[in-house]
Amino acid sequence: MLLQLSAQNVRLVQKNRQQIDVLINQQLFTSFLYPDTLEKPILYPVIAGNGVTVTRGFPLAPRNGDRTDHPHHTGIWFNYESVNGLDFWNNSYNIPAANKVKYGWIRNTQVKPLQAKDNKGLLSYTANWENQAGHRLLAEKTNLLFSVADSSRIIDRVTTLTALQDTVFFKDVKDGMLGIRIATVLEMPSDKIAEFIDSTGNLSKRSASGNGATGNYLTCAGKTGNDAWGTRGSWCLISATAQQQPLSVAIIDHPANPGYPTYWHARDYGLFAANPLGQQVFSNGKEQLQLTLLPGQSVTFRYRILITSGKTITAQALDRQAQEFAAFK
Numbered sequence: 346m347l348l349q350l351s352a353q354n355v356r357l358v359q360k361n362r363q364q365i366d367v368l369i370n371q372q373l374f375t376s377f378l379y380p381d382t383l384e385k386p387i388l389y390p391v392i393a394g395n396g397v398t399v400t401r402g403f404p405l406a407p408r409n410g411d412r413t414d415h416p417h418h419t420g421i422w423f424n425y426e427s428v429n430g431l432d433f434w435n436n437s438y439n440i441p442a443a444n445k446v447k448y449g450w451i452r453n454t455q456v457k458p459l460q461a462k463d464n465k466g467l468l469s470y471t472a473n474w475e476n477q478a479g480h481r482l483l484a485e486k487t488n489l490l491f492s493v494a495d496s497s498r499i500i501d502r503v504t505t506l507t508a509l510q511d512t513v514f515f516k517d518v519k520d521g522m523l524g525i526r527i528a529t530v531l532e533m534p535s536d537k538i539a540e541f542i543d544s545t546g547n548l549s550k551r552s553a554s555g556n557g558a559t560g561n562y563l564t565c566a567g568k569t570g571n572d573a574w575g576t577r578g579s580w581c582l583i584s585a586t587a588q589q590q591p592l593s594v595a596i597i598d599h600p601a602n603p604g605y606p607t608y609w610h611a612r613d614y615g616l617f618a619a620n621p622l623g624q625q626v627f628s629n630g631k632e633q634l635q636l637t638l639l640p641g642q643s644v645t646f647r648y649r650i651l652i653t654s655g656k657t658i659t660a661q662a663l664d665r666q667a668q669e670f671a672a673f674k
Contacts, residue, residue, distance in 0.1 A: 355369055357461050367468075374491065385424050389421070399525075399592065400528055401528055404419065408528075411529060412542075412615060417437035420526065421523075424522065425522050426521055428482060454472055454473055457470065473485070485504060485505070489501070490503075512639050515636040519620070521623060524616065526615055531592065533571070536554055539614070565606075571613055573611045576627075577609075579605075583595075591656055595652075597649040597650075598621070602645075603621055605621065608621065622634055
């Protein structure tokens with residue numbers, strides 16, 4: 346039986362010129378952030394139905410126990426490591442000005458009128474994938490549909506990228522495309538020593554196991570833990586126990602996406618990403634995609650993010666969610 350949408354209220358509120366809040370029953374679910382100071386639009390923070398934040402706070406608002414690595418991992422985002430040689434994935438405030446020329450920037454151009462009714466809310470925006478001189482490679486059009494189903498909160502993302510005056514080449518590389526940097530509690534336990542920060546900026550070194558990590562990955566193919574990385578699947582789940590309750594985040598791929606089923610770039614330290622374009626890397630050279638768009642050509646990516654709290658979501662339920670999402674346009 347598929348999850349049934351309940352009569353919960355979803356509202357979209359323009360908080361300021363560069364932030365839109367998504368509220369469920371008057372409580373913050375997430376914010377769409379697109380200020381000029383960020384190198385791409387993001388959803389941040391993302392909060393489960395029981396009030397637990399599932400995304401890392403660092404670097405925007407560090408929380409106790411956050412890791413301090415990879416400052417470009419912020420909330421939920423969509424970009425890629427190699428587009429005509431430009432690195433959109435790794436760009437952040439941490440890149441020296443002299444090196445910025447190697448990195449791309451996704452600049453929001455328009456947020457369309459907000460739509461919300463009952464348990465669904467739609468946010469649409471456009472953006473340009475540019476180099477540092479402002480030369481546009483790709484035009485992006487994205488729809489973000491927010492909904493609630495019992496104990497789950499759902500984000501359905503549809504992104505269309507259109508090549509402009511240049512042929513655009515996505516090299517098969519590791520870092521892409523839909524990424525989530527998950528909170529400490531969802532990380533996998535590990536004895537490896539790492540650096541963590543508290544809300545006042547103090548740093549300490551300890552293991553993830555000693556820092557509250559309780560997470561574990563599961564894919565539709567039955568891969569768990571670190572064995573999920575670099576494997577294909579229609580869905581992947583990270584689940585944990587937070588505040589003595591089940592907590593999970595799942596990404597569901599869509600059959601119409603390039604490279605379906607996607608490869609999972611799922612790391613124990615908290616990066617959870619779907620990368621359908623890195624086939625040569627993940628297959629050790631046995632496959633390749635090397636996606637290329639001629640001027641005027643487009644490609645569309647569809648993903649569902651399912652955030653569940655207070656109850657355990659089963660593999661069977663995720664299979665049904667994947668089947669339902671396959672019909673999503």
